[in-house]
Amino acid sequence: MRGRATLHAWLMLGPAMLLLVAFTHYPVVATLWHSLFSTPRGARPARFVGVENYAALADDPVFWQALSNNLLYALGTVPLSIGLALAMALWVNGRIAGRAALRVAYFTPTVLPMIAVANLWLFFYTPDYGLVDRITGFLFGWGPTNWIGSQETALGAMMAIAVWKEAGFFMIFYLAALQAIPPVLYEAASVEGASRFTVFRRVTLPLLGPTTLFIAVNALINGFRLVDHIIVMTHGGPDNATALLLTYIYEVGFRFWDTAQASALTMVLLLILALVALAQFTLLGRRTHYR
Amino acid sequence: MSATTLTPTAAAQPRLRLGLWLETLAAWTLALAWAAPLLYALWAAIHPTGYATRFELFAPLTLDNFTAAWNAAPFPRYMLNSVLLVTFVTGCQFVLGTLAAFVFARSSSRWAGVLFAIVLVQLMIMPDMLIVENYRTMRALGLVDTVVGIGLPYVASAFGIFLLRQTFKQVPKELEDAARIEGCGTFGILWKVYVPLARPTYLAYGLTSVSYHWNNFLWPLVITNTVETRPLTVGLAVFASTDQGIDWAIISAATLLTSAPLLLAFLLFQRQFVQSFMRAGIR
Numbered sequence: 367m368r369g370r371a372t373l374h375a376w377l378m379l380g381p382a383m384l385l386l387v388a389f390t391h392y393p394v395v396a397t398l399w400h401s402l403f404s405t406p407r408g409a410r411p412a413r414f415v416g417v418e419n420y421a422a423l424a425d426d427p428v429f430w431q432a433l434s435n436n437l438l439y440a441l442g443t444v445p446l447s448i449g450l451a452l453a454m455a456l457w458v459n460g461r462i463a464g465r466a467a468l469r470v471a472y473f474t475p476t477v478l479p480m481i482a483v484a485n486l487w488l489f490f491y492t493p494d495y496g497l498v499d500r501i502t503g504f505l506f507g508w509g510p511t512n513w514i515g516s517q518e519t520a521l522g523a524m525m526a527i528a529v530w531k532e533a534g535f536f537m538i539f540y541l542a543a544l545q546a547i548p549p550v551l552y553e554a555a556s557v558e559g560a561s562r563f564t565v566f567r568r569v570t571l572p573l574l575g576p577t578t579l580f581i582a583v584n585a586l587i588n589g590f591r592l593v594d595h596i597i598v599m600t601h602g603g604p605d606n607a608t609a610l611l612l613t614y615i616y617e618v619g620f621r622f623w624d625t626a627q628a629s630a631l632t633m634v635l636l637l638i639l640a641l642v643a644l645a646q647f648t649l650l651g652r653r654t655h656y657r
Numbered sequence: 658m659s660a661t662t663l664t665p666t667a668a669a670q671p672r673l674r675l676g677l678w679l680e681t682l683a684a685w686t687l688a689l690a691w692a693a694p695l696l697y698a699l700w701a702a703i704h705p706t707g708y709a710t711r712f713e714l715f716a717p718l719t720l721d722n723f724t725a726a727w728n729a730a731p732f733p734r735y736m737l738n739s740v741l742l743v744t745f746v747t748g749c750q751f752v753l754g755t756l757a758a759f760v761f762a763r764s765s766s767r768w769a770g771v772l773f774a775i776v777l778v779q780l781m782i783m784p785d786m787l788i789v790e791n792y793r794t795m796r797a798l799g800l801v802d803t804v805v806g807i808g809l810p811y812v813a814s815a816f817g818i819f820l821l822r823q824t825f826k827q828v829p830k831e832l833e834d835a836a837r838i839e840g841c842g843t844f845g846i847l848w849k850v851y852v853p854l855a856r857p858t859y860l861a862y863g864l865t866s867v868s869y870h871w872n873n874f875l876w877p878l879v880i881t882n883t884v885e886t887r888p889l890t891v892g893l894a895v896f897a898s899t900d901q902g903i904d905w906a907i908i909s910a911a912t913l914l915t916s917a918p919l920l921l922a923f924l925l926f927q928r929q930f931v932q933s934f935m936r937a938g939i940r
Binding site for chain 1 (some may be wrong): 701707756776781812818843871893897905915919920924
């Protein structure tokens with residue numbers, strides 16, 4: 367009887383585990399393995415080259431630029447989208463007129479495909495007659511700016527799109543957390559005569575701590591994953607100003623077909639994610655969230 | 658802060674009101690910025706091309722851009738591919754996730770715990786980032802340029818297993834015992850007790866999954882090369898990058914066509930959508 371239950375359990379777990387290992391765990395190991403070999407070309411099979419691919423990466427200025435771009439992209443979008451998400455959640459949860467409409471407006475980018483969004487933003491960023499130039503021209507009297515065509519502004523323009531896409535999604539988590547705060551706490555604070563700001567700082571904010579950490583981890587992962595718009599809008603250009611790790615992996619792996627080099631690049635990305643996971647683990651402890 | 662029943666002194670009242678007024682202004686400005694791309698797309702798509710950059714209140718209306726976009730590229734085929742893809746992925750995720758979550762929720766053995774930890778690795782390292790190696794696997798399996806090839810890496814989802822396990826864990830043991838006395842087997846219990854009770858979770862997970870895979874781009878771009886398999890996102894990217902030049906009206910129409918199914922579903926069921934994403938997010 368007991369043996370049959372175990373058999374059942376394995377049969378039920380089997381398909382999911384098999385596919386999970388085949389497309390998540392195996393590729394990680396295989397990436398490491400293939401990053402130690404040369405790319406097979408034509409009649410020449412792959413041969414063991416040790417850390418040669420990594421040495422080539424270290425000598426590759428584009429890799430270093432993609433890495434620093436990506437860190438900037440992640441560190442820039444994470445606090446911005448968290449801050450905006452919190453503001454949105456407070457507004458939507460508060461007393462402001464037309465809250466339902468606000469919620470729809472904030473959340474809509476979440477359900478739009480990044481590719482569709484990229485087309486629209488491409489128009490917004492068009493020099494001279496695009497909406498961004500019109501607004502900056504009207505407000506500050508700035509001349510035409512080639513937002514995605516010049517090296518100084520291209521990465522910032524891409525970050526703006528990422529923040530726009532994510533903030534409404536993260537708002538949802540804050541909204542859930544805000545609604546879970548017992549009203550008794552606010553009543554107590556109002557009896558004490560606390561100001562709105564004090565209530566926010568001393569009651570609301572501390573209770574949102576775990577949610578903020580959870581959102582931060584997700585935003586950080588997205589900082590390395592959310593690259594669709596870059597691939598269609600700038601192809602990592604101009605002159606690699608918007609190249610990120612994943613866009614560079616795509617370019618090296620599927621445009622130059624240098625799979626060995628792309629594997630080494632992927633290992634760098636995986637290493638960063640492992641560090642994020644480690645940081646999350648130490649910060650959150652074992653107890654919260656995933657139990 | 659709906660619960661702040663503050664009774665400020667008379668002197669503080671105008672300042673408070675000004676603060677609220679400023680906040681309302683900020684909230685609405687942000688909302689406008691957030692809605693702007695979609696509003697613009699609507700404007701450009703329902704007016705003749707010349708009005709894409711000129712905003713006149715009484716510009717003539719037209720639906721020609723939609724027909725032009727629909728006929729300019731094989732969008733019906735792309736749409737079909739997307740529907741097939743999303744159905745395949747979400748359907749398989751439900752079946753595999755349910756079976757695995759059931760075991761994880763009921764087993765207290767140490768091995769189940771270890772396996773579950775292995776599953777959770779995927780929350781951090783997603784197939785999205787393993788495109789090089791997964792492409793190699795798909796080539797070995799002969800699944801390059803197939804809809805199955807696009808969906809397969811996502812079919813076993815740690816997120817889904819995790820979500821369903823949390824829900825299944827809350828099912829009272831008494832219900833299971835009762836079903837067993839009625840003569841239900843393991844699968845009977847799963848099907849008649851656990852699955853019906855987890856319906857809200859299925860809805861929540863289904864909506865997040867459908868929108869994720871409808872919108873997914875990089876992996877489908879890599880693994881497909883023909884019209885017969887490309888989903889809408891890749892089709893739209895191909896369409897917008899080729900001969901179109903910059904006819905914003907047609908591109909806007911194509912963009913709306915691509916987003917329409919999800920967008921309509923969202924606007925019609927927005928309460929369920931938001932609650933679903935919320936439920937899926939609370940861990």
